[in-house]
Amino acid sequence: MQHAQPVTVPAETLLEWYRTLVFCRRFEEQTERSFRRGKIGGYLHVAIGQEAVPLGFLSAARADDVFFVSYRDHVHTLVRGTDPGAVMAELYGKLGGTCKGKGGSMHLFDVSRGNYGGYGIVGGHIPLAVGAAYALRYQGTDRVCLCFFGDGAMNSGALHEAANLAGLWGREGLCPVVFVVENNQYGMGTSVERASAVAELARRFDAYDIPNERCDGMDVVVVYEVARRVVDQVRRTGRPYAVETITYRFSGHGAADLFQPYRTKEEVERWRQRDPILLLERRLRQEGLLDDARVREVEAWAEQRVQEAVAFAEASPEPPPEELYRDVYGG
Ligand SMILES: Cc1ncc(C[n+]2csc(CCOP(=O)(O)OP(=O)(O)O)c2C)c(N)n1
Numbered sequence: 001m002q003h004a005q006p007v008t009v010p011a012e013t014l015l016e017w018y019r020t021l022v023f024c025r026r027f028e029e030q031t032e033r034s035f036r037r038g039k040i041g042g043y044l045h046v047a048i049g050q051e052a053v054p055l056g057f058l059s060a061a062r063a064d065d066v067f068f069v070s071y072r073d074h075v076h077t078l079v080r081g082t083d084p085g086a087v088m089a090e091l092y093g094k095l096g097g098t099c100k101g102k103g104g105s106m107h108l109f110d111v112s113r114g115n116y117g118g119y120g121i122v123g124g125h126i127p128l129a130v131g132a133a134y135a136l137r138y139q140g141t142d143r144v145c146l147c148f149f150g151d152g153a154m155n156s157g158a159l160h161e162a163a164n165l166a167g168l169w170g171r172e173g174l175c176p177v178v179f180v181v182e183n184n185q186y187g188m189g190t191s192v193e194r195a196s197a198v199a200e201l202a203r204r205f206d207a208y209d210i211p212n213e214r215c216d217g218m219d220v221v222v223v224y225e226v227a228r229r230v231v232d233q234v235r236r237t238g239r240p241y242a243v244e245t246i247t248y249r250f251s252g253h254g255a256a257d258l259f260q261p262y263r264t265k266e267e268v269e270r271w272r273q274r275d276p277i278l279l280l281e282r283r284l285r286q287e288g289l290l291d292d293a294r295v296r297e298v299e300a301w302a303e304q305r306v307q308e309a310v311a312f313a314e315a316s317p318e319p320p321p322e323e324l325y326r327d328v329y330g331g
Pocket residue numbers: 070072120121122123149150151152153154182184186187188253
């Protein structure tokens with residue numbers, strides 16, 4: 001692992017990050033309850049435990065930078081500032097959702113905020129992100145594209161084809177993409193060691209002449225420091241860069257992964273000691289920026305916002321049948 005130059009993060013930003021982490025966690029816990037109650041249909045993948053990665057990277061990016069993400073996309077979307085009610089309504093399949101209820105959990109989009117989506121096909125969005133990065137330079141801007149995907153996607157053909165092009169175009173300074181590998185140690189139920197001949201995933205970008213590194217994905221301050229340096233470098237050079245973040249999901253792979261036979265309770269418990277919320281809370285308490293009363297305040301605020309999002313989703317109408325034919329190509 002390389003170490004970033006320390007970046008000073010102002011106290012107010014650290015507190016804001018703490019609020020965001022708590023809010024995203026409570027939001028996703030609510031989505032799990034809503035799924036069990038039959039309010040959310042289709043599928044549901046939460047990023048509980050992994051939140052520091054999207055928060056750190058999207059905090060380091062500019063508001064006009066764009067990003068692409070896999071189906072584990074709720075936190076990215078919330079962090080980018082999409083209205084939580086619209087996110088919840090999308091999960092509920094309602095008209096007030098980010099995609100009028102047609103996309104659901106795996107396909108959150110908000111193009112006005114540079115969110116080019118949530119994709120259900122593992123690795124399928126990686127070539128799109130590389131193309132978007134090329135387009136951003138071609139259009140003469142200095143915007144960058146962040147592409148988030150899992151360790152499992154590292155073994156998809158799409159990753160290798162896209163990384164090759166990115167390496168090639170990057171030589172000319174024409175591909176400002178940051179590959180952010182969210183290595184949560186498992187595909188659906190297969191560990192990285194069982195699925196990857198070279199388990200050190202960052203190193204595999206060497207094959208395409210893309211500079212790369214690994215970093216801790218649980219401490220948001222560490223993620224942010226790395227992301228700041230990398231995003232700035234990619235913006236300056238127009239060359240791609242890959243960061244493998246080491247993170248962990250505390251929930252199952254998706255809503256149907258009830259028994260998790262591929263890992264032990266002890267392993268999950270060990271990782272819980274490095275819960276990103278816990279790490280930041282500890283840091284804030286040490287610096288005298290947080291106490292029990294403030295924690296309760298944040299919890300109450302987060303819970304209220306989540307319930308407002310649920311109320312919005314509940315009240316939002318079902319899409320009418322005519323919606324089936326709107327916003328689709330061909331036909
Ligand atoms: C092309 C393709 N193959 C298989 C699947 C089924 N599938 C859904 S998620 C998943 C595992 C992906 O793991 P990873 O990339 O590590 O992402 P994580 O779920 O851990 O965030 C698989 C195999 C799929 N959606 N698309």
